Amino acid sequence: MIFFKKKEIPLIDFFSEGFVDIHSHLLPGIDDGAKNLDNSIELILKMRSYGIKNIITTPHVLGDVYANSSNTIKEKLQEVKEELIKRNIKDISIDAAAEYMMDEQFSKLLENNDILTLKDNFVLVEMSYFSAPLNIYEILFEIQLKGYKPVLAHPERYSFYHNDFKNYHKLKKAGCLFQLNLLSLTEQYGKGVQKISDKLLKENLYDFVGTDTHHHNHLALLKKIGTKKNLEKINHLLNNNKKFL
Template structure:
């Protein structure tokens, strides 16, 4: 691997050789001023450029929507997308930009589902959602049923990071078998979040239970960490799976 990376440095960049196979990132917090990601247009532009250097050609950016903290709406998100698109074009950065959202599973989310309010999706009606990292929501399966009954295809963001599934991999696997798509974070492969998250991410890959791979980029700290993922022996394994990023 070391010789392989050294040879790439002489010509094609490591990032292009590794992440260009994904082509599309479908989970990030790059849109400016909407959540705990980029807090300015300048930082958004830096992140878009960093993602381009990592080999991506398209970014589907997904600001948090949480009833108590990030009360973003589809109109607000689309407005920031338009601003960033204009800035990226002016800066001469060749990157396709789109948006969706990362929906937090709370009562507000369930109410939106019940009222048939617009929820931002990507691709083939994929709906990205997350939960508490510590406590399994009592309404997890109810929410999944509602999403599917409304025609959405639920995508669980970073399933490897939910501590309530630690030691309960069979429960996690059962969700996947029931049709919940899984999107591990690439940075989990380097142990960025925790050793436990790394272990679960590797087990998901070994089990073939990966449908998307996401960057979950919030800042340059995350794009810098993605460079370390290149040394992970699990990255080629992950890229060999039938991940759907390039189809978006």
């Protein structure tokens, strides 16, 4: 009976069948995520051990820093898929979109309809950790004018909003969906981020979750979220992610 009183939950029970991780950096050598093909497969297998078998990985598209094109991303995805087949790993479903920095380059991609979506018309976007774009609401409007739905990655990590919480409500009213980084439930990004993520959860402002996996350390730390309390807080979001299946 002691087993049933434990508050910890193995992640394989935390992530139910059909869960889709919509934010990670698993394609080899094109951003600050997986370093090479072997590293990509190692990370994917570790995620599988947690019960995450459906993945839409999202490499950065960020100016000259990570100047990834849709073709580059698709080519790297194909490499990973072929390696999974080569290793006889058949129970993983992996696709690729991108995590777009909302900058001038993104506006050009948007204008040319050169956008990789999570599924249907959902687009994962981010902004600088230092400040929001001056024309943030214009960009969000343009995204939706093109028929896309903006999903803002880890809003809890934008510290410039922490002391002016009404901006989160303003973003939501502007049609922006929110994706919680699961590690924000821990102190990984600092207590301030953890506190804001809890407030955003309490005010029901999140729509989806993502692991934002870059490397093995992220996946090791992910074990910390496996508690009954956390599962109760985000179970509805875990279920929301199933729409990307």
